[in-house]
Amino acid sequence: MSTDLDTVRSYDRVAAEYxxxxxxxxxxxxxxxxAFVTELGGSGRVLEIGSGGGRDALELEKRGMSVRRTDxxxxxxxxxxxxxxxxxxxxxxxxDLADPQRPGTPYDGIxxxxxxxxxxxxxxxxxxxxxxEATRTGGRLHASVREGEGEDVSTHGSAAAPRRYVExxxxxxxxxSALTDAGWIVSEVRLCVGKPHDRWLxxxxxxxxxx
Numbered sequence: 001m002s003t004d005l006d007t008v009r010s011y012d013r014v015a016a017e018y019x020x021x022x023x024x025x026x027x028x029x030x031x032x033x034x035a036f037v038t039e040l041g042g043s044g045r046v047l048e049i050g051s052g053g054g055r056d057a058l059e060l061e062k063r064g065m066s067v068r069r070t071d072x073x074x075x076x077x078x079x080x081x082x083x084x085x086x087x088x089x090x091x092x093x094x095x096d097l098a099d100p101q102r103p104g105t106p107y108d109g110i111x112x113x114x115x116x117x118x119x120x121x122x123x124x125x126x127x128x129x130x131x132x133e134a135t136r137t138g139g140r141l142h143a144s145v146r147e148g149e150g151e152d153v154s155t156h157g158s159a160a161a162p163r164r165y166v167e168x169x170x171x172x173x174x175x176x177s178a179l180t181d182a183g184w185i186v187s188e189v190r191l192c193v194g195k196p197h198d199r200w201l202x203x204x205x206x207x208x209x210x211x
Contacts, residue, residue, distance in 0.1 A: 025055060028192035029113060032142055032202055036109065037063045039140045039204070044108030045099065047134060049092050050115025054080050060111065067111070068099060092127045093119070097134040106136040112143040114200070117167045121151070124168070128182035132207055139207040141184055145170045147191060147199040175201055183208050 033056065040046075042064045048057055051069040053076065060067050070090035071077050080087035090097070099107060110131045119127050131141065148169030172189050179186050184205040192200045 025059065026194050028190075028194060028200065028202065029056065030059075032113070032144070032190075032192075032204075033059055033063070035204060036060075036111065036140060036142045037065065039206075040065070040109050044139075045102060045105075046109045046111050047097065047099070047107045047131075049090070049110065049112040049131070051080060051087060052076050052115075054083065054085060054087075056111060056113055057085075065109075068101070068107075092130060093123050097130060107134055107139060108136060109140040110135055110142070112141070114144050116143055117146050117169075119168065120166075121168050125178050125182050128179060128184065132183035135207040137207055137209050141179075141203065141205040141207070143179075143205075144192070144200045144202040145175065147171070147201045170201055172201055175203070179203065179205055 037060065043066075045066045045068070046060060047068050047070065048060075049070060051057055051071045054069060057067040057069050069080055069085055069087040071080075071087065072089070072091050074089055077087045077089045088100075099105060112131070116124070116127065128143075135141070146167060146169050149171070151166065151168050172191075176186050176189060185208050186203065186205045188204045190202045190204070192202045194200060
């Protein structure tokens with residue numbers, strides 16, 4: 001599994017609470033959605049990795065995208081379904097990424113905002129490669145990871161509802177290398193700052209020509 005089990009369990013326990021906390025759209029994410037939609041010409045089928053509470057998918061759909069919502073945490077998938085959306089439990093490292101609504105047709109884009117931070121470094125290239133294989137030539141990728149060195153375990157919540165998240169940090173050169181090796185053409189990596197000291201590397205890339 002690409003994501004630490006304690007991390008998945010933490011999200012499962014607090015899915016509704018986390019979704020409420022993340023409901024407000026950060027300015028930098030809104031900017032990336034604008035760019036992503038523009039690059040796709042205002043339409044297309046998108047695989048979203050790490051849908052969480054569904055904030056980004058709703059915005060993408062408002063702008064003309066068709067979104068397949070997925071998450072590795074069952075709590076988020078159940079929350080989305082309870083809200084009336086189709087959602088699939090999906091581990092991008094091990095599960096079939098093919099679109100059940102369009103068999104044999106690759107996605108036009110991949111949206112993976114602030115979720116691949118939980119993929120172990122040794123699995124990161126494999127996940128990026130599998131996402132590339134599921135995307136048409138020229139299709140677009142948005143992915144964002146935390147900027148920094150090494151790995152860390154962040155703890156939040158309360159004694160009654162503890163949260164433990166394992167996170168992998170990246171520097172731009174290594175991130176660009178991993179993307180290129182996995183079949184993506186990187187057009188831009190932007191340094192974005194959310195909360196104070198919350199630094200993100202936001203990737204805009206396209207699927208390289210299949211060989």
